Amino acid sequence: MSILADQYRRVCQRIQQACDESGRPADAVSLLAVSKFKPASMVRECYQQGQRQFGENYLQDAMEKIPALADLADIEWHFIGALQSNKTRTVAEHFDWLATLERDKIARRLNEQRPAGKAQLNVLIQVNISGEEQKSGVAVAEIAALAAVVESLPNLTLRGLMCVPEATSDESQLRGQFQQMKQLFNELQQHHSCVDTLSMGMSADLELAIAEGATQVRIGTDIFGARD
Template sequence: MSTLELNYQNVLQRLQLACSQNNRPAQSVRLLAVSKTKPAAMVEAVYALGQRSFGENYLQDGMDKITALSHLTDIEWHFIGPLQSNKTRPVAEHFQWVETVDRDKIARRLSEQRPATLPALNVLVQVNISAEEQKAGVLPAQAHALCTLVSELPNLCLRGLMCIPEATDNEERLRTQLEAMQALYQQLAAEFPAMDTLSMGMSGDLELAIACGSSEIRIGTDIFGARDYPANN
């Protein structure tokens, strides 16, 4: 078994165990393999193991892989990095999901630039649940307004919320933020029926995120190894 396959199987086992410990079916949590900076060959190797959803942070890096792997017709590409307004068109044209929508302008441009021949672009609104000044995302109090806009735009489908909680070793502090995120999600999902995704949790807090209701875990290093840094994005 290759290191890549071993890593992937270990992550799946962690996910399944966390679901079992919280009385949740394993299929209630999607694994998003964060393939940023990694070559297309590694993505295809993980695809061959059964993985279908892949996350990209860097636009050019992601576009290179989308092109190289265009023969994999059921692969699902999620854009999970910060998105500048002058780079929305290729995301709207080539990705199936955008998880980092945090302002009206980005949402409007994605809707305008989504080709009519494609299904609606799946959108997660990014929430700055820890209220850190340097962090992207709307504050919880602003989430409803942005969700309303996304739900009304013709070529977008509001699927849920995403967050990156505070980087802290204080588990109770982290749990408080994840539970607040779950409560916000439940409140909004009651109003927006297409919402079915709460994306929170990475390698270090996978188990806690699942205990707090996450339905998508974003894992990069624990599958692909330490990241490389693309020269130009």
């Protein structure tokens, strides 16, 4: 077994165990493999282990991989980085998901630029759940308005919420932010029928995120190794 295959298996086991300990079914939580800065060959190897969802933070990096892996028909590409308005066309044309929506202008551009005949672009609203000034994401009070905009756009589908919580060693503080995200997610589900994804939790805190209701965790280094 290769190093990557072993690391991938270990991450899947952690997710399985966290689901078991939380009394949740194994298929309640999906894994988004964050493949930024890793070559197409590693993505292909991870795909061969059964992984289908891959997250990319940088468009230039992603666009070296996506064409190289075009033969993998059921691979899913998620853009999880900050998206500037002058880069929306690339996401609209080549990605299946955007996980970091925080402005209605971006939503409208993606809707206009999504190619005819291509499936709707799945969208997560990024929430600045910690309220940190330097952090991306909408304020809690802005979620409903942005969700309504997405819902009105025919080439987008609102699938849920995403957050990057505060970098803290205080587990109670982190748990509180995850719990608030779950409450916001539940409220969003009441008004938008396609909402099914709560993306929170990374390598260091995936167990806590799953315990508090995450339906997707984003793991990079623990699968692919440290950045070269």
